[in-house]
Amino acid sequence: QVQLAESGGGSVQAGGTLRISCVASEYTYMHNCMGWFRQAPGKEREAVAAIYRGGSPYYVDSVRDRFTISQDISKNSMTLQMNNLKPEDTGMYYCAAGRYCGGPRLVESPTTWGQGTQVTVSS
Numbered sequence: 529q530v531q532l533a534e535s536g537g538g539s540v541q542a543g544g545t546l547r548i549s550c551v552a553s554e555y556t557y558m559h560n561c562m563g564w565f566r567q568a569p570g571k572e573r574e575a576v577a578a579i580y581r582g583g584s585p586y587y588v589d590s591v592r593d594r595f596t597i598s599q600d601i602s603k604n605s606m607t608l609q610m611n612n613l614k615p616e617d618t619g620m621y622y623c624a625a626g627r628y629c630g631g632p633r634l635v636e637s638p639t640t641w642g643q644g645t646q647v648t649v650s651s
Contacts, residue, residue, distance in 0.1 A: 530554055530640050532623045537645035545611045548645055550623030552604040555581070558639060561629035562599065562606045565638075566647070568619040576621070577608060578634035586634045591617075613649040620644040 536548035552559060563578025563586070577597040578586045585597045596609040610617065623642035626635045 530556060530559055530625065532625060532640055532642035534621070534623045534642045534645040537621065537647050539648040539650065540613055542614055542649055542651050544613050544649070545609070546613060546647055547607060547609050548621055548647065549605060549607045550642055551606075552625060552640075555604050558627050559625035560627055561635050562623065562625045563629065563635040563638075564597070564606075564608050565622045565624055565633075565635075566617075566619040567622070567644075568616075571619075573622070575632065575634040578629045579606065580629050583629075586629055588634070610647070613647075615649050615651045618647060618649050621647050 531553040532550055534550050560581045564576040565573050566576050567573040579597045594612045599606045622644045624635050624638035625640045626638040628636040
């Protein structure tokens with residue numbers, strides 16, 4: 529069973545930067561797409577960014593031009609570089625994987641989730 533492990537996160541002031549990473553225990557074709565979701569207290573989990581293995585990235589409009597998703601295929605890892613952070617970016621960030629990217633959730637039907645890493649942005 530594939531496992532996802534996040535690292536990074538923390539607390540910064542608005543305008544700051546953070547980087548979070550996710551490593552998959554192994555690669556399978558069912559995990560061709562990896563991405564990030566976030567959930568703020570009292571809100572639903574929402575998509576942030578996703579990327580196909582060896583392919584193009586996907587972003588939601590609210591983070592486009594501020595966040596960059598990248599991958600290291602040799603390490604089955606994925607990184608989200610977050611610049612110009614805003615208080616509304618605060619939340620628990622979850623790594624997710626599924627077979628396909630696309631649609632409103634960016635990772636279609638995620639089959640595997642990480643435990644999450646907290647990102648807090650203060651004003």
